[in-house]
Amino acid sequence: MTTLYARELEIALLAVQRAALLTRRVFRESAEQKGTVSKDDASPVTVGDFGAQALIISALRHNFPRDAIVAEEEASVLREDTRLRDRVWGLVRDTKLSDIGAEGLLGGAVPDVDSMLHLLDQGQSQGGRIGRVWTIDPIDGTKGFLRGGQYAVALALLEDGDVKVGVLGCPNLPVDDSAPLTENIGLEVGNDKGRGVLFAAVKGEGATSRPLGTGTLAEGHKIHMKPLIDMKNACFCESVEAGHSNQSEAAKIAQKLGITKPSVRMDSQAKYGSIARGAGDIYLRLPTSKSYQEKIWDHAAGDLIVREAGGLVTDTRGNRLDFGVGRTLASNSGVVAAPSAVHSQVLDAVQEVLGLKK
Ligand SMILES: Nc1ncnc2c1ncn2[C@@H]1O[C@H](COP(=O)(O)O)[C@@H](O)[C@H]1OP(=O)(O)O
Ligand SMILES: [Mg+2]
Ligand SMILES: [Mg+2]
Numbered sequence: 468m469t470t471l472y473a474r475e476l477e478i479a480l481l482a483v484q485r486a487a488l489l490t491r492r493v494f495r496e497s498a499e500q501k502g503t504v505s506k507d508d509a510s511p512v513t514v515g516d517f518g519a520q521a522l523i524i525s526a527l528r529h530n531f532p533r534d535a536i537v538a539e540e541e542a543s544v545l546r547e548d549t550r551l552r553d554r555v556w557g558l559v560r561d562t563k564l565s566d567i568g569a570e571g572l573l574g575g576a577v578p579d580v581d582s583m584l585h586l587l588d589q590g591q592s593q594g595g596r597i598g599r600v601w602t603i604d605p606i607d608g609t610k611g612f613l614r615g616g617q618y619a620v621a622l623a624l625l626e627d628g629d630v631k632v633g634v635l636g637c638p639n640l641p642v643d644d645s646a647p648l649t650e651n652i653g654l655e656v657g658n659d660k661g662r663g664v665l666f667a668a669v670k671g672e673g674a675t676s677r678p679l680g681t682g683t684l685a686e687g688h689k690i691h692m693k694p695l696i697d698m699k700n701a702c703f704c705e706s707v708e709a710g711h712s713n714q715s716e717a718a719k720i721a722q723k724l725g726i727t728k729p730s731v732r733m734d735s736q737a738k739y740g741s742i743a744r745g746a747g748d749i750y751l752r753l754p755t756s757k758s759y760q761e762k763i764w765d766h767a768a769g770d771l772i773v774r775e776a777g778g779l780v781t782d783t784r785g786n787r788l789d790f791g792v793g794r795t796l797a798s799n800s801g802v803v804a805a806p807s808a809v810h811s812q813v814l815d816a817v818q819e820v821l822g823l824k825k
């Protein structure tokens with residue numbers, strides 16, 4: 468039974484559920500209809516990212532008005548492009564939870580388009596090691612979202628730099644925790660049957676999974692990483708995008724560990740959720756450049772969910788991910804997530820291949 472952070476967890480689950488309803492509507496549209504624009508760093512953002520972020524911030528502002536928010540997106544593009552703005556507004560205005568009580572807990576509808584733009588800009592906190600900070604990735608794995616594959620709606624609460632609550636909504640993962648891990652690219656659009664899962668964790672209270680539906684929240688059930696008895700049967704997950712994680716180094720590490728199965732490539736923090744429920748075993752994220760700093764919203768929820776399911780998450784140097792240094796994981800490099808019992812063995816192989824051994 469959840470005792471600490473019960474209210475934060477409930478609001479986070481409902482906020483992610485509502486945002487995921489919005490993203491699902493956009494997911495069904497063709498690539499052109501997703502309203503994709505390119506950001507300054509050349510990464511894509513869609514009407515789904517903007518709409519989901521506005522809904523989540525609205526729920527947080529209603530319930531926790533004093534907390535800081537670190538979110539990926541902001542409204543400047545929408546202030547210039549009124550057509551895009553109006554499409555986002557249409558989605559935000561029309562997306563509600565069917566459970567009226569739950570919708571009320573989130574504070575109900577965003578009143579108008581200007582409030583929506585104002586909400587979208589409320590995620591620019593610099594983060595840091597003091598106080599309560601929510602971090603939001605409204606669509607994690609936008610490239611997967613555009614490709615018709617995996618993506619996640621991610622929300623986490625940090626307190627003094629430590630992750631206390633994490634929720635991941637994965638609309639395209641199988642509901643069934645024991646379903647085999649597949650790449651799921653080019654999913655049949657409009658057929659959500661058997662798909663959609665909400666992962667959650669509270670520090671010290673374990674990790675759960677439940678169906679991500681449209682109605683009243685289902686009860687969560689505990690999930691655990693799979694005990695890895697024989698490394699050669701391990702299933703490891705990595706990014707689809709070769710630019711996000713070094714796939715050739717990952718292959719060398721797998722070989723060193725004696726892993727015989729090919730890696731499963733999927734976008735987003737769906738990888739963290741998948742290993743937390745034992746559908747996969749190991750998640751490696753290996754830097755492709757010295758200059759890229761991982762963002763806290765790309766890892767906070769997944770990090771806690773994996774650790775609460777019996778895993779260990781470090782960077783390639785063996786340090787825990789430090790969410791207290793700002794909007795990025797500036798003091799970390801890459802990610803190594805594995806069941807606690809084998810993490811040091813995996814880290815050893817990672818460090819040998821990357822030449823990090825002293
Ligand atoms: N060079 C990079 N290295 C690692 N991750 C990156 C890089 N560029 C973008 N990302 C981020 O990786 C995340 C997706 O990871 P994955 O490939 O595992 O699904 C996205 O949030 C994406 O950010 P963005 O949202 O700005 O596109
Ligand atoms: Mg992301
Ligand atoms: Mg994103």
Ligand SMILES: [Mg+2]
Nearest residue numbers: 510511539609
């Ligand atoms: Mg992005």
